[in-house]
Amino acid sequence: MNADRPIALRRVLGPDAPAEGWPLHDTAASRALEASAAAGLPRGRLMERAGAAAARLALALAPHARRFWIAAGPGNNGGDGFEAAWRLRAAGHEVLVSHVAGRGAPPADAAAAQARAQAAGVRVVTDPAPPVALAAEDLALDAVFGLGLSRAVEGRARAALQALNGARCPVLALDLPTGLDADHGVRFGDTVVARWTLALLSLKPGLFTAEGRDACGEIWFDALDVDPAGVAPSARLQAGTEALRPRRTHAQHKGSFGDVWIVGGAPGMSGAARLAARAALAAGAGRVHLAALDPLAPRLDPAQPELLQPAPDALAALETPLERATVVCGCGGGEAVRPLLPGLLSRAGRLLLDADALNALAADAALAPLARARAARGRPTVLTPHPLEAARLLDSSTATVQADRLGAARALAERFRATVVLKGSGSVIASPGDDTPWINGSGNAALATAGTGDVLAGWIGGWWSQGLGAADAARLGVHSHGAAADRWRAARGADAALAASELIAQLR
Numbered sequence: 001m002n003a004d005r006p007i008a009l010r011r012v013l014g015p016d017a018p019a020e021g022w023p024l025h026d027t028a029a030s031r032a033l034e035a036s037a038a039a040g041l042p043r044g045r046l047m048e049r050a051g052a053a054a055a056r057l058a059l060a061l062a063p064h065a066r067r068f069w070i071a072a073g074p075g076n077n078g079g080d081g082f083e084a085a086w087r088l089r090a091a092g093h094e095v096l097v098s099h100v101a102g103r104g105a106p107p108a109d110a111a112a113a114q115a116r117a118q119a120a121g122v123r124v125v126t127d128p129a130p131p132v133a134l135a136a137e138d139l140a141l142d143a144v145f146g147l148g149l150s151r152a153v154e155g156r157a158r159a160a161l162q163a164l165n166g167a168r169c170p171v172l173a174l175d176l177p178t179g180l181d182a183d184h185g186v187r188f189g190d191t192v193v194a195r196w197t198l199a200l201l202s203l204k205p206g207l208f209t210a211e212g213r214d215a216c217g218e219i220w221f222d223a224l225d226v227d228p229a230g231v232a233p234s235a236r237l238q239a240g241t242e243a244l245r246p247r248r249t250h251a252q253h254k255g256s257f258g259d260v261w262i263v264g265g266a267p268g269m270s271g272a273a274r275l276a277a278r279a280a281l282a283a284g285a286g287r288v289h290l291a292a293l294d295p296l297a298p299r300l301d302p303a304q305p306e307l308l309q310p311a312p313d314a315l316a317a318l319e320t321p322l323e324r325a326t327v328v329c330g331c332g333g334g335e336a337v338r339p340l341l342p343g344l345l346s347r348a349g350r351l352l353l354d355a356d357a358l359n360a361l362a363a364d365a366a367l368a369p370l371a372r373a374r375a376a377r378g379r380p381t382v383l384t385p386h387p388l389e390a391a392r393l394l395d396s397s398t399a400t401v402q403a404d405r406l407g408a409a410r411a412l413a414e415r416f417r418a419t420v421v422l423k424g425s426g427s428v429i430a431s432p433g434d435d436t437p438w439i440n441g442s443g444n445a446a447l448a449t450a451g452t453g454d455v456l457a458g459w460i461g462g463w464w465s466q467g468l469g470a471a472d473a474a475r476l477g478v479h480s481h482g483a484a485a486d487r488w489r490a491a492r493g494a495d496a497a498l499a500a501s502e503l504i505a506q507l508r
Helices: 027-039 045-061 076-090 108-119 155-166 212-216 270-283 312-317 320-324 334-347 356-363 367-376 387-393 398-403 405-416 452-464 470-492 500-507
Strands: 022-024 067-072 094-099 123-125 139-143 171-174 196-200 218-222 235-238 259-264 287-292 326-329 350-353 381-383 419-422 428-430 438-440
Touching: 027 045, 045 076, 045 108, 045 139, 045 171, 045 196, 045 218, 067 076, 067 155, 076 094, 076 108, 076 139, 076 171, 094 108, 108 123, 139 155, 259 270, 259 320, 259 334, 259 452, 270 287, 270 452, 270 500, 320 334, 326 334, 326 452, 334 356, 334 367, 350 356, 350 452, 356 367, 356 387, 367 381, 367 405, 381 405, 381 470, 387 398, 387 405, 398 405, 405 419, 405 428, 419 470, 428 470, 438 470, 452 470, 452 500, 470 500
Parallel strands: 067 094, 067 139, 094 123, 139 171, 171 196, 196 218, 235 438, 259 287, 259 326, 326 350, 350 381, 381 419
Antiparallel strands: 022 235, 419 428, 428 438
């Protein structure tokens, strides 16, 4: 079963995730890694290792299964399935393979794996559906198409995909679910929706962003005993950020943890700025000033009397304080934010732009040069767009942004010389001059409620004020924000929504 080595299965987002994050390799990098590894191994050895890992995980996930059904495609992903099949048969289980063969000859390694499976007594059929009824405790394995798919599957392969999605039992996808773009996380039409995915040799970016996480379920990984050090990653997955948290010493005081100014809250939208301010307090900022743009907004928050709430025109008189402060601008700001932006772009020491500030930046061509000039003056900027805001900033469309989230985040970082948090499933954190962005591994759809983005803006600002760099503050803020939603979901169920005010309590 071990294929010449101990099998090293790891749950990617589990407690043993590496503190430095997981390297992610896109299709080109994964191919290079595969070629380099195969050159130093006997022919077919990587496929043997992949099959052994798949069989080991399948037995662990479905210990009471009577049958294992494998939908195997015409290429090497199908070969991995056949390798798993004969090992599952050797373990004493009934194994059925629906072989969706191609028109040409299969790769040599895949053909050899199929021969071993049939010699071991595995039943192989050409029907894309399982030849017998499957029970709920059984397991289906998706080995139809893996790396390199670039279009929607058709014909018998599509029929196998539909049979997998219609199976009564759960599905384990090998390497990635059939129909999912490995690089971008978008679906090529019909896509297998798996309970688990076993990534093999490398972790692909598409598993963790856009539609990837919905298709993959829980992700496991086996590097197949291959060291990826010689191939540069395309991105990194952050599974934990505890090491980034600033430590507090006895001799420090509130001035040690910085001032945050929240600028937003136009008439009718003061709640957004208040949520951001409360989140900055929760992060531990030394002082938080809420500069609400609604002249009628109350000057006292009974739930957070610690908030300092100056008059709306107080910003005009603040020159030196703003140069030392962290300014979070845009939350509920409406059109009232736009005339303030030239001054804030010029004067704020650290500036985070969210929501209406981003819309103003996209709409007013005179603001972009001011934003870019900040980096040359040593004044960092963080942008926190959702996909529609990112599309406006790039003069593009939401669909184009979502089709290449990593590329969009990198483009924004370079265009505005700013650290960018592209929000969404698998939020992307990119910094100018860095070709290896981070994909965040925490969070879930419980955050899909009004105000949680305002909370994130204030939360990042609160950490940033405590001496972290822009990228580290963004990474820490995004991951812990998502982790709070994960705790909420674990306690209340997959369908529980999380109100923004409750999110702040979870963050504390």
